[in-house]
Amino acid sequence: MTEKRKLRVATTSLAGCFGCHMSFLDIDERLFTLLEHIEFDRSPLTDIKTVSPGTDIGLIEGGLCNAENVHVLREFRANCTILIAIGACAINGGLPAQRNHLPLTTILEEVYHTSPGLHNGMIPNDPELPLPLNQVHPIHEVVKIDYFIPGCPPSGDAIWKVLTDLLAGREPTLGHGLMHYD
Amino acid sequence: MNPTFELDGQAISFAEGQTILQAATTAGVYIPHLCYHPEFKPHGSCKLCTVKVNGRQTAACTMRAALGMKVESNCEEINAERRALTQMLFVEGNHFCPSCEKSGHCQLQATAYHLGMMSPHYDHFFPNRAVDASHPEFLLDFNRCILCSLCVRASRDVDGKNVFALSGRGIKTHLIVNARSGRLADTDFAATDKAAAVCPVGVILPKRQGFAVPIGERPYDKVAIGAATTVRAEEEAS
Ligand code: SF4
Ligand code: SF4
Ligand code: FES
Numbered sequence: 001m002t003e004k005r006k007l008r009v010a011t012t013s014l015a016g017c018f019g020c021h022m023s024f025l026d027i028d029e030r031l032f033t034l035l036e037h038i039e040f041d042r043s044p045l046t047d048i049k050t051v052s053p054g055t056d057i058g059l060i061e062g063g064l065c066n067a068e069n070v071h072v073l074r075e076f077r078a079n080c081t082i083l084i085a086i087g088a089c090a091i092n093g094g095l096p097a098q099r100n101h102l103p104l105t106t107i108l109e110e111v112y113h114t115s116p117g118l119h120n121g122m123i124p125n126d127p128e129l130p131l132p133l134n135q136v137h138p139i140h141e142v143v144k145i146d147y148f149i150p151g152c153p154p155s156g157d158a159i160w161k162v163l164t165d166l167l168a169g170r171e172p173t174l175g176h177g178l179m180h181y182d
Numbered sequence: 183m184n185p186t187f188e189l190d191g192q193a194i195s196f197a198e199g200q201t202i203l204q205a206a207t208t209a210g211v212y213i214p215h216l217c218y219h220p221e222f223k224p225h226g227s228c229k230l231c232t233v234k235v236n237g238r239q240t241a242a243c244t245m246r247a248a249l250g251m252k253v254e255s256n257c258e259e260i261n262a263e264r265r266a267l268t269q270m271l272f273v274e275g276n277h278f279c280p281s282c283e284k285s286g287h288c289q290l291q292a293t294a295y296h297l298g299m300m301s302p303h304y305d306h307f308f309p310n311r312a313v314d315a316s317h318p319e320f321l322l323d324f325n326r327c328i329l330c331s332l333c334v335r336a337s338r339d340v341d342g343k344n345v346f347a348l349s350g351r352g353i354k355t356h357l358i359v360n361a362r363s364g365r366l367a368d369t370d371f372a373a374t375d376k377a378a379a380v381c382p383v384g385v386i387l388p389k390r391q392g393f394a395v396p397i398g399e400r401p402y403d404k405v406a407i408g409a410a411t412t413v414r415a416e417e418e419a420s
Contacts, residue, residue, distance in 0.1 A: 088280055091301050093308075098278065101310035141305050148301035152280035176406040179295045181279035182286065182397050 006036075007056040007167070010080060011043040014069040015096045015136055016062025018044070019153040020087035024059070026156030037167050051079040057166070058083045060145075063093045064137045068130035077143040082166070085145045086159065088152040088181065090138065097136040104134055147172055151180045187251035196247035203231055203242040206255075212408035213255050214264055214293050216271075216382060217330035218243040222339065225331050228271075230264050230293065265297040272302045274353075276309065276325035283392055284384030286400025290328055291383075292407035314359065316367035319389055326384045327357045333386060337377035345371045357385070 013021060021044060027034065041055050042048045051058065058080030064070050077083055088094040099107055112121040139145055149162050158178040165172035184195035189206055196205035201224065206213050217228040224243040231242040234254040242255070254260065271290060279285045314322040329348060334357075337345040345366075349358045361368035371377070378386060397403075 085301065088278070092272070092278070092306065094278065095281070097306075097308065098276075098281075100308040135308060138302070138306065140301060140303070145301070150300060173298065174300070176295065177403075179298075179300075180398075180403075181277075181291055181294070182282075 006039045008041045008052065008054070009038045009043070009057045009059065010041040010048075010051045010055045010076065011045065011059040012061065012072055012076065013044065014060065014062035014072060014090070014139070015065035016087060016089045016094075018061070020061035020090075020159075021045075023151075023153035023156055024086075024159050027160045028156065030156075030160055034163065051075050053079050055080045056082065059086050060084065060090050060139055061086050063089045063096060064133060064139060064142060065096050066130040066132045070133075070142060071130075073139055073143055082146045083143065084147045084149060084162070085139050086149045087154060088150065091140075091148055091150055092138050093136045094152065097138075100135040104132060108132075149174070152182055154180070185249040187247050187249065187253060189253045190256050194247070200247050201243055202233060202235070202245050202247050202251075202253055205247045206242070211255075213242050214296060214408070215243055216289055216293065216328060217332065219332055219380065219382075222332065222335045225335070228328065228330060229267055232260060232263060234260065261297055265294075265299050266303070268294045268297055268299055269301075269303045271328050272299075273304045273306045274309070275307075275327065276311070280397075282326065282384040283387050284326070286395075286397055286403045288384060288402070289382035289407065290326075292402040295402070296406060296408050311356075314364075314366050315389075316365040317371065318367070319373045320366060320371065320378060321387045321389055322359070322366055323385055323387065324357060328383055329355055329357065330382060332380045332382065333357075333377045336380040337371075337375065340376040343370055343375065343377070345369045345375070345377060 011021065025031070040046045042051045058076040060073065060076060060083060062069070064073065085091050089096060093100065108123045112118065112123045147162060149158055151158055155178065158174055158180070161174060161178055162172040184197060186193040186195045189211060192211070194205050194209045194211065203213050203215060203218060207220070213231050213233065215228070215231040217225045218231060226241045226244040229241060232239050233242045235245060236252050268290070272294070279291055282288070285291060309325070311324040313324065331348055333346045334348060337343045344360055347358050347360055348355055350356050358364065359366050359369060373388065
């Protein structure tokens with residue numbers, strides 16, 4: 001009998017704080033069990049820069065605040081069978097989306113020109129910098145997302161529950177205590 | 183013996199004049215609801231309490247219980263519709279639970295947990311609504327208002343003050359403060375008012391109480407909404 005192929009998992013943080021990745025690491029020694037079933041593709045944990053075609057699961061932390069975020073999200077969608085939004089920012093924009101009622105120019109002016117202690121600051125415009133979006137958007141507004149793990153961040157236990165449900169071929173659910181928006 | 187009706191196959195007895203929701207609550211059976219509060223006349227606006235009575239949808243908070251009715255409530259068809267209504271409430275306002283003092287004590291959030299709402303599903307409106315911090319003791323964050331009208335009913339019917347009102351129609355409906363300036367500080371609103379304690383979400387909030395109870399240790403973190411004990415607590419409070 002051939003050994004079961006390991007599932008390939010890619011992860012990324014878009015407009016997030018890496019808190020969801022930290023929480024993922026909070027599954028602690030269960031990581032060893034997980035690594036018997038999965039291997040990592042593109043991820044801050046591997047430093048691989050592009051998602052390999054045929055990746056099984058993509059975990060996306062953070063919402064979309066600039067053009068590069070959208071590009072990365074589309075790359076994940078094009079190459080992953082299952083995409084999972086992890087954390088409040090991916091799901092509803094979260095903290096970064098609290099800028100959504102302010103015009104982008106006002107924000108840039110304040111950050112680079114009018115804040116106390118800044119004088120003759122320049123609004124960065126290097127062509128390498130991705131353009132900010134007018135508003136921060138949750139990722140399901142741009143590509144189809146298959147599963148969601150709410151929380152700010154979701155607990156290690158909640159992430160573990162969804163991943164093990166998926167590995168076992170079950171529809172993931174979070175009961176009371178694991179389901180949190182805060 | 184009291185007359186009964188059938189709720190998801192269970193016989194529920196009721197007193198004359200009780201609504202389906204009241205009779206179910208007395209029997210310890212939870213039917214999701216947001217604009218209903220046991221101390222006030224039903225408003226029938228949020229539709230979270232939708233049930234099927236003899237095959238037709240109706241609001242359980244306004245429909246009187248009647249002998250032999252067949253009521254369906256806790257089934258996937260109805261819960262899916264309730265979940266969609268909840269998702270619409272989330273995207274129409276700005277609900278960033280991690281920075282909301284009501285989190286863990288909020289009926290909208292707890293109901294969404296109960297219904298297994300994993301995502302808001304729809305596109306967000308991201309409305310622009312200014313907060314009113316004019317009052318020395320209370321803050322109004324309109325971004326979270328679900329238009330249940332409980333504060334309107336409490337201020338008018340219990341406090342005798344008419345501090346709040348719903349204005350506009352349809353998607354433009356919004357909560358206003360009845361003062362020429364539109365500011366809470368220019369009304370006779372007081373911290374002891376019923377209206378100060380009735381909001382099911384995080385709009386009408388006392389100032390200077392942030393994180394007095396840590397996230398994770400708040401009421402609905404401990405006991406889910408709809409758990410038998412919560413249903414009884416609500417019944418006893420009424
Ligand atoms: S009112 Fe409730 S649902 Fe809205 S942000 Fe606050 S806790 Fe979340
Ligand atoms: S402020 Fe609160 S109580 Fe008043 S209508 Fe809005 S959600 Fe209901
Ligand atoms: S609780 Fe019945 S319509 Fe809101």
